Amino acid sequence: MSAFEIRGGTPLKGEIIPQGAKNEALQVISAVLLTAEKVTISNIPDIKDVNKLIELLGDLGVKVDKLSKDTYAFEAANIDLDFFHSDAFRSKGGSLRGSIMIVGPLLARYGKAAIPKPGGDKIGRRRLDTHFLGFEKLGAKFNYHPETGFFNVDASNLQGTYILLDEASVTGTANIVMAAVRAKGTTTIYNAACEPYLQQLCKMLNRMGAKISGIGSNLLTIEGVDSLGGTEHRLLPDMIEIGSFIGLAAMTGSEITIKNVQFKELGLIPEVFRRMGIRFEVKDDDIYIPAQDSYEIETFIDGSIMTIADAPWPGFTPDLLSIILVVATQAKGNVLIHQKMFESRLFFVDKLIDMGAQIILCDPHRATVMGLNKQASLRGIEMTSPDIRAGVSLLIAALSANGRSIIYNIEQIERGYQDIDTRLRALGADIRRIEAAPKGH
Template identity: 85%
Template sequence: MTNAFVINGGKPLKGEITPQGAKNEALQVISAVLLTEEKVTISNIPDIKDVNKLIELLGDMGVIVERINEHTYTFEAKDINQDFFLSEAFKSKGGGLRGSIMIVGPLLARFGKASIPKPGGDKIGRRRLDTHFLGFEKLGAQFNYNPENGFFNVDASNLQGTYILLDEASVTGTANVVMAAVLAKGTTTIYNAACEPYLQQLCKMLSRMGAKISGIGSNLLTIEGVEKLGGTEHRLLPDMIEIGSFIGLAAMTGSEITIKDVQYKELGMIPDVFRRLGIKLELRGDDIFIPAQEHYEIETFIDGSIMTIADAPWPGFTPDLLSIVLVVAIQAKGSVLIHQKMFESRLFFVDKLLDMGAQIILCDPHRATVIGLDNQVKLRGISMTSPDIRAGVSLLIAALSAQGQSTIYNIEQIERGYQHIDTRLKALGADITRI
């Protein structure tokens, strides 16, 4: 029996909402605790499946995990059970978790070897892991794939700093290579490194642990290997994908919403992209206030041509928010071309939006043109299934703005990324029930 949300839409919401800690940062910094035997305290950890699974996995490996309060944990990776990595338990747990790849870098660096099962995760097209492995190989790791048991076995007893030009600016790939390089001998230079705020957070945390990293925030990182790292305390940034989702939610439901404690300077161009859709938002202290708006009009380019919103590596616009932008554009005035460059099947959820009455032309797997309805016609509620985390929340926003009742199945996908989303939306006045 799977869970579903039943939503009665068409009501404006009102109130304050606080974003959870950043999921993507959590998966990286929690893996980094494996780099030291000293205690590491991490706060603002979101209570979501993907993160809880990783914490559980660390516990199984022998890390002493203590939960101090709802969102704060301490980790002590003194004694790691190396045999666990070849066990069936690890295969089933590690294989079901996208983030399990993130423990490989720290394990290689500290123990000189690692084994991981072939990873699983989202249905958003191929997510290559080549970047991770090519990086490890450049540092001197040797790995072979064992088709018998489906494990990658990596030997890294002699990691040497080197020059690495990443084949793509992958956030997880960069993070993994950085974690492997901090304990390697000599200097590692990573060019075309990802420079997302999450990655900057990881590098700052590693620096506090004693790593020597320069170039943080740029696409050229220089890392001088050190003998060992110590403990530290770290607080996660608020999740920028949630913040963007709530901005979109406010606009589409015509609601007055305040998003608390957003760490505005870390949001890059996210607020500006929503402003281009005509959404009014103002910064009050470190909160974003969105007034109730009956209409919002998409800007055009200066020459009058149709606005294009595309994803790009940071500081460009994050691909995780394109699904949200696409949904919010449905009730805007004007048209916009959404160009999803990074993943090939993230736009396939538009068929559900078409069933709800949206005017969208899916040009190809990467591009969709949205012709805004300007609230002249309301979407209608339907039954639908969520294909991936971000599409799930986009459909949830559409359902909250629609007239009538919607049912969203497969909400496990949503809950992999958004904690207690139904309770938090109810607090804003949403009519949402879990069945």
Template identity: 75%
Template sequence: MASFEVIGGKRLKGDIFPQGAKNEALQILCAVLLTPEPVTISNLPDIVDVNKLIELLDNLGVKVNRTAPDTYTFQADDINLDYLQTDSFVKLGRSIRGSVMILGPMLARFGQCKLPKPGGDKIGRRRMDTHFIGLEKLGATFSYDTHDSFFHIETKGLKGVYLLLDEASVTGTANIVMAAALAEGTTTIYNAACEPYLQQLCRMLNRMGAKISGVGSNLLTIEGVEKLGGTEHRLLPDMIEIGSFIGMAGMTGSEITIKDCQIPELGLIPDTFRRLGINMEYRGDDIYIPAQDHYEIDTYIDGSILNVSDHTWPGFTPDLLSIALVVATQAKGTALIHQKMFESRLFFVDKLIEMGAQIILCDPHRATIIGQNKQVPLKGITMTSPDIRAGVALLIAALSAEGRSVINNVEQIDRGYQNIDGRLNALGAEIRRL
């Protein structure tokens, strides 16, 4: 188990480039299974979850050629279905959540797939009903083996259908869209997720020959085609990294420019951090955050306490609530953080309380933060990263704290953030990997 030793209290300064989007990468990588032709993907982040999915594809028979540090060409013209029976597949499939998105492409192209219950962050229940109900309605037969925790799915032919999703699941929508792209007839998906990453997937599939309309809305129409071809695709910058860097700059009083942000794709992220008191300005496609000695949480028009909560897109992404929470601890004012989607995601606040933060954990979904206006700085402690986003929130807290902190289990952070210690050290941070 690796750890970070962090010496806090240092102001950072300089430019930082966000990595390619993790959540988009996992969808796009699975889509290469839809065609026997080459697909080139650039701006891929060099992170654990992405690298494991590439390894899984390689073992499955996809030809993988790395042509640049962030660019790969994939060709799925000789898939080995027997690999699905191996221990290697079980180990890799269970280690990452993104493996679930091979189901739609494999079902559409090969008529079958099996998958061990996927892994990922331990943030509470993450049901997969939307995936399987949608694929069943397209014509698949699904079963789940409770003894070995394996999902089995197969079809004799997918046919288009009207779907009203029970939740706007991003990965569920992605799986259904990829399956429907090769189904017979027209599929309509209502209450579809419409995150920028899902939009990117749809645009990529259209370049491959799919016929998807309504991209960017929650009503998608997919006219099935017989086959898809190759293409080239470049990932968006990671909006979660961008939000993390905004929060880090405000909390540490740092002057940072986040480069090449694709600002129109960030939705409410900048405005939410502005309401938490962090100043920023757009300089072309860059976000400049000036050094701030203090920042103040906004209130509603009637003066009541600000409530920061997660919503489906274009609402505030749940992946940044941990960052918003830690930023609020050193602001002037009070905020209620409401994590609606996952019941275990706020449990890391006990570490922030131990560092000196004033937080009341109301229940598994809500926490009230009484900001200390940087009058009582956090103090360094030893802690453990429970998941990717909480891990980075704790890293931001450690960077702002007085003294030495140790964060254990930083493999969780490595799953989603590329060389985070090296990139932050280049700005003046003092982080040592143990």
């Protein structure tokens, strides 16, 4: 089992380029199934979840050409629909939560699809109902077969309709949009997600010949078309990586420049880090974070303790709450972290407490952090990464801690972060990959 060995407590310095956005990649790569023509996508991150999806498309019959490290051409002219019922599809689709994203395009183009019950992070229940309720509104019929673990969907007659989503699910909205672009008539989706990645997908589909209006709002209107063509598309930089690197710079007292961040697409993310007391400058499209000896959390206007909570876009993304939490451990001041959108994402705080952090886990959704103001450094320990975002938060904590830390189960981290150890070493981090198993294994 691979692990990271980290010796922390050393300030870092240099420039780092964020990878392409993982969550956007899973959507737009799935969209290549909507057309028989060539679609070229660049700035694709070289990470396990994305690579698994590309491999899955190849198994389905999509012609995949890797043009460079981050650029692929896809041509979905000949899809093998029989592959859906194979053991290989069950194994690969079931191990990748993003595999649900191929259902909408396949329904739109072929009128049927099957998908094994998806896997992914162990961060509580993440419903797929929104996807299937949307497909059902468009006229699809689906059945779950517990004995095989497959969802089978029949959508031979998709009709445009009005859909009010039960939650503003990003993947649910994307999947329904991809199904609706080739449905007969007009589809209206209210309470649609409006994240930049969803906007990117809609803009890409419009370049392919779709007719989607209301992009960037929570009310999307889609006029169905008979066919879609090819296009070229470039992914946005990953906003979660950008936020992670801002947090890393603050925790380690480092001077770091994050290059080419597409600042206008970051929404509230920079402002939330400013509320944590982190100073930075925007130079052209780079974020420059100077070395800071300390950073002080703001209070609300009435003097009460700051609360930072996640919310659907344009609210603060839930994927960065764990980063904010770990950054707060070394801030001056106190903050209540409220994780509203997912269950069980705060349980990694016991590792931070073992490292010396002052945190009260109030319940599965809320934690109060009392900042140490860098007066008492965290200490290195051995720990295991439970999921992608918590894993990177623990990695940031380890880089700021005194002494040696080991993080096991780094496969979880590498599902979302490309070459993370190599890129951190380029900034001066003392991190290396070792082969080791947690004690007791």
